[in-house]
Amino acid sequence: MSTRPPRAAAPSRPATPVAAAVPRRQSWGAIADRVLAGGAITREEALALLASPDEELLDVLSAAWRVRQRHFGNTVQLFFLMNAKSGLCPEDCSYCSQSKVSDAEIPRYNLLSAPKLLEGARLAVERQSKTFCIVISARGPTEREMDAVCRIVPEIKARYDLNICACLGLLTPEQATRLAEAGVDKVNHNLNTSERFYPEVCTTHGYADRVATLAACRAAGLKLCSGGIMGMGETQADLVDMAMELRLLAVESIPLNFLNAIDGTPLQGSSRLTPRDCLRGLAMMRLVNPGAEIRIAGGREIHLGSLQPMGLYAANSMFVGDYLTTKGQLPESDYRMIEELGFVITRGAEAAEPLCGE
Numbered sequence: 001m002s003t004r005p006p007r008a009a010a011p012s013r014p015a016t017p018v019a020a021a022v023p024r025r026q027s028w029g030a031i032a033d034r035v036l037a038g039g040a041i042t043r044e045e046a047l048a049l050l051a052s053p054d055e056e057l058l059d060v061l062s063a064a065w066r067v068r069q070r071h072f073g074n075t076v077q078l079f080f081l082m083n084a085k086s087g088l089c090p091e092d093c094s095y096c097s098q099s100k101v102s103d104a105e106i107p108r109y110n111l112l113s114a115p116k117l118l119e120g121a122r123l124a125v126e127r128q129s130k131t132f133c134i135v136i137s138a139r140g141p142t143e144r145e146m147d148a149v150c151r152i153v154p155e156i157k158a159r160y161d162l163n164i165c166a167c168l169g170l171l172t173p174e175q176a177t178r179l180a181e182a183g184v185d186k187v188n189h190n191l192n193t194s195e196r197f198y199p200e201v202c203t204t205h206g207y208a209d210r211v212a213t214l215a216a217c218r219a220a221g222l223k224l225c226s227g228g229i230m231g232m233g234e235t236q237a238d239l240v241d242m243a244m245e246l247r248l249l250a251v252e253s254i255p256l257n258f259l260n261a262i263d264g265t266p267l268q269g270s271s272r273l274t275p276r277d278c279l280r281g282l283a284m285m286r287l288v289n290p291g292a293e294i295r296i297a298g299g300r301e302i303h304l305g306s307l308q309p310m311g312l313y314a315a316n317s318m319f320v321g322d323y324l325t326t327k328g329q330l331p332e333s334d335y336r337m338i339e340e341l342g343f344v345i346t347r348g349a350e351a352a353e354p355l356c357g358e
C-alpha cells in the first residue's frame, strides 16, 4: 500500500461563466444540424453543453449520436494497449502512476523483448482490435528504444493486419520521421488538458512541448492520436479549450480518459465525476470534433459505471482489455455490450476513415 497521504481534493473552481445565448432544450438538435451541414459548435455552446442539466442529457446525447452515426454508422473500433515499458519515468505528471512522484504499486520494467511485443500484437488481433498501441513510460525514447520499436513494427505488420500507434513521449522531428519510415501509422501524444491548466498537472515539461511533438509527427506524415483526461480538477472551460485545440490540430483519433485517481499518485482520491458528466464530455468532444475517432478511454468502467453503453452513442471506439497499469473489464463484457447496442466491431485500414467527409 502507498504511504502517501491522500491529497486534498482540488479546490472547487468558480463555475464557468456561460454566455447569455445558452442553447435550450430544443437547440441541441439544431447544433447537430449545423455540425452535420459542415458548420461548427461555438465555444459558448460547448460550455453550455457541459453545464446542461441532467434532464437534457438524452437530447445532448441524441445530437452527438446523429453526428457519430453520420461518420461511423453503428461501428465500434477496438484498440489494444501494450505497456511496453512500465514505471521508471522521470516526469512528474500528477495523474500518472508511472511518474517519478508516484508511489503506486505497479510493475516496473524496461522495454519488453521482441517476442513479447509480437505476442502482444497477436493478442490484439485475437481481441478484434484494429490498432495495436505500443506505449512506453518516458519523457522521450532513448536511441535503443527507438531502434527496438523501428525493428519490431515492420515485423508486426508483416505478420498481422494491424495499425500501429506508438506512444513514446516527446519526439524530435527526426524521431517522428524514423517512426513513419518504419511503418508506424499513428503517434499518440495526449494534450491531456488545456494550456492554462497544464502547469497544475505537470512541471517537468510543458504544453508547448506536447504541441511541438504533435506538429513534428504531422510533418512526418503520421496520423495523430491525442486526447485528454477529465476529472483532474480542471474547469469546464479547460475541457472545451482542449477539445478546440484538438480540432485546430485536426487530430484524427481522440481518447477521452476519466481520471482513475490511483492510490500513490498525487491526485489520489481527487476525482469527482458522475457518469452523466462523462457522457456530456464525450458528447461535447463529438460535436467539436465531428469526424474524429473518439475513444472512451481509461476510467470508463469506474466513472461511467452502468451507463457505459450510452457512451458509445457519442464515441465510436474503446480500448479492449487492460489499461497501462490498471485492469479493464473482461473483453467478453465489451463484446456483449457492443452486440446488445446493435453495434458491430470493425477493424482494418478502411475503418480509420470517416464514412463520409465533413
Ligand code: SF4
Pocket (backbone or CB within 6 Å): 089, 090, 091, 092, 093, 096, 097, 098, 099, 100, 136, 137, 138, 139, 169
Ligand atoms: S511522461 Fe507519460 S509515463 Fe511519464 S509521468 Fe508523464 S504520463 Fe506518465
